[in-house]
Amino acid sequence: MDEWWRSAVIYQIYPRSFQDDDGDGIGDLPGITRRLEHIAHLGADAIWISPFFRSPMKDMGYDISDPCDVDPLFGDLADFDALIARAHELGLKVIIDQVLSHTSDAHAWFVDSRVSRSGERADWYVWADPQPDGSPPNNWPSVFGGSAWTWDTRRRQYYMHNFLAEQPDVNMHNPAVQDGVIAALKFWLDRGVDGFRLDSINYCFHDLELRDNPRLEPFPDPAPHNPYDFQDHVYSKSRPEMLPFLKRIRQLLDRYDDRMMVGEVGDHNHALELMGQYTAGTERMHMAYSFDMLGPDFNARHFRRVIDRFNAGAKGGWPCWSFSNHDVPRHVSRWAGQDAGEDALARQAIALLLAFEGAICLYQGEEFGQTETQLAYEELTDPVGLRFWPDNKGRDGCRTPMVWERDMPAAGFTTGTPWLPIKPEQRVRAASEQVGVAGSVFEHYRAVLGFRKETPALRRGATRFLDLPEPLLGFLRGEGPGAVLCLFNLSAEEVALPEGLMTEASGRPVGPAEGVGIAGRLGPNGYVFLQA
Template sequence: MSEWWRGAVVYQIYPRSFQDSDGDGIGDLAGITHRLDHVARLGVDAIWLSPVFRSPMADMGYDVSDYCDIDPLFGTLEDFDALVDRAHDLGLKVIVDQVISHSSDQHPFFAESRRSRDNAKADWYVWADAKPDGSPPNNWISVFGGSAWEWDTQRRQYYLHNFLPSQPDFNFHNPEVQDWALSVLRFWLERGVDGFRLDTVNYYFHDAKLRDNGPEPSVENTPAVNPYDMQDHEYSKTRPENLAFLARMRAVLDGYDGRTMVGEVGDNPRRALKIMEDYTSDGRLHMAYSFDMLGPKFSPAHFRSRVEGFFDAAPNGWPMWAFSNHDVIRHVTRWEDFGTPEQVAKLAAALLLSFEGSICLYQGEELGQSETEIEYDELTDPPGFRFWPDYKGRDGCRTPMVWDGSRHGGFSAVKPWLPVKAPQLARNVMGQDGVDGSVLETYRSLLGWRKGSALQAGRSVFFDLAAPVLGFRRDAAGGSVLCLFNLSDVAVDVPVTGLAALDGPSEGAVLAGGVVRLAPCGWVWTRCAAGLRAG
């Protein structure tokens, strides 16, 4: 079977914010189809669509009420089929989000489940009696704040929700729930999708004994913006029973040629690499999507520890790395202290696209797009309302794609669901297209150069270099590539033995007298001998 996904670059599309085709201020499937040429021209291998299924949109589609239909907000099943066909015509694979850890409370299954304790769906969700004093059955906390348990007056029991109360968790200890989830995968595989991004993949199973979680040992015992971070979620997620179910999922995909699964592993760095190892070993997931590079850390030691640590722990596993997505502050803004936005954007592109593993780019990243400053009256995101102003939610990274410099950035003819503001408007596709040295053209150049090189499939050999320099070599049968990065705003020199010339893309890099001088935020990819070393 084809392993096209190994070393592939996937472009994440947030459908609400990519392109509005029908004038309602919200992006849709027809709009995505219209703009696929832009994605194909970048040189990526696949697109990942965030959820487009029927949903009351309490959590922007991550609360699904019908897993086998498209929400009218985005179009129809026929629109979806047309998108898949067009993507395939352009040589793009299509990966769709699957949110099967929980559903919407508007799903017919939950409506039936809450009706009584003895109906056909009674055990499809996680129900538990109150303690004698009426309190929840344990101390589990919701990611979005408050208890992870909600009282239901019909059943007179609590139900589990790891996110919003309107997102009840399925009970995967019930084999019928597992069988149903697999049928959802088959439905979309039969429609021609090339794979799945599995939302909250380590949340499927909970501890059947409902034991209390303890405190998180790696976090100071002080009040946090979100107390979820203060708890060690040993019992509420990442249970050992999940491994067998992932193997069942893999067996379904193995019945189709060239399909893939990437699981979103949400956990703290203390255990994230171990979960990624377990989940991508022994015939389970093809890839694990890491959160390890989606935070504020920007240092050679951090990046090296994540890549090297993964392959040391899981030599037969496979990661997917990302710097931005629909849940975190855009990386150009997170790392703004290390250089100008354009410098950071280009450095981040070269850095990410050189890592061993598969890569995920988030829409607008190829423009060097920055985080949008959202006012309280512009909010749509539930955790933003709950934790304002210390945490402003995820709306700032979800604002519309900017195609040109017109009023709404070419996204819509009417006011969009989230604003397009001046700083984002300044970074648009039309303004960078064909402009030598622009962030967009840098991405296109790097993606084109990367294809077929050791950066796509080669193994990593890291060099022991002093900060702020990160350096490694990628070795493959067809040749080797040396990668050097200056993660600072001051120039640095890196001695290199046996390098005659710089043969590859670079920014602010000069070779002279056996030394590579890297300007602030400078970097270089260069073909080299397999035994070459730096430092």
């Protein structure tokens, strides 16, 4: 088997913001299909499409009311079939989001479950009686603020929700619920999808004893903006029952040719260890990724620590790394102040990401060096920003529409009014200003992606880190002839390379390089690949 996913470059599409073809201001599946050539031209191997299923859109599609149908906002099943066909025609694999831990409160399962305590689906969700004083069953909080428990007047019980109250958690301890989830996965496999991205996969199981979570150690100081970050969530998520359930999903995928799954693992203290557990051997997930590279840290020690910790616990597992996605500020803005300019950082970031061992994921717009959009409170739609403003402005800033044509109305995204505004700062990084333009961030992305495809050591070679002082990050990919030494200056100042470093490779530069400067030095945000 080819195992294409091991070295895949996966391009994430946030469908609301990619391309709108029907003029309602919200992106859709026909719009994605029309723009697939852009992704193929970039050099990606696969696309990952965020949720497009039927939903009340309380959390922009992550509250699913029917996992086996397309929401009319985005089109219909015929549109999805056409998208699959065109992607495969262009040589692109198709990965789709799957939200397994919770549903919408409008899902037929929850509608039935809340009717009574004795119905067929009575225990398909996590229900619990109140404490003697009427308070929630335990101290579990919601990621989106407040308690993870909401009182339901019909059943006179609390139901659990790790996210919004409109996103009740399913009771995955119930085998019938697992069967229903597996059936929905099979529906999309039969339609030809090549894989799944499993959203917040470690949230699927809860502690049956409903024990209180302990406080996080070390305890946050100063206090975080979100009380959720006070706890170590050892009972409300990341439970050991997840491993046999992953085995069930893998057994389903293995009945089809060359399919894969990559899981999102979100956990403050344990994400890298869970990634290792969830990908160990050949009976669980193919790959996993965490938020460890999606935060503010931009230094050599951090990147090395994250990769070393994954490798130490993975036991043959495989990672998928990314710097941006639809849930975090764009990395060229997030790491601002640690670079020689946004475009310089964008060029270095893609070279760094593609040099890491594992698959990698790009988020739409980053191929143009796109920055975070600054929005006013009245422009927000995201429940996170609406609740925690201004300390946390939410996720809308990274979700604004793609900028295709700088001077067209709505930047070529729609003929209507876009669901989030497009600001002048984003227009200057339009596709029209970069595609085919020598020296642009887009053409640099294409060059680096092409170099990785042509270099076996960067696709499958093992990693050996070099002991270098900050701000230098260096590692060797592969062994013997063809091995590549990767060197990065993660700072806005020129730095000298230690004497004797060049003996790690022949010193022959290969591939695209930036900020190399004179022999033995790397310029601001500079990097170089040297091949043995």
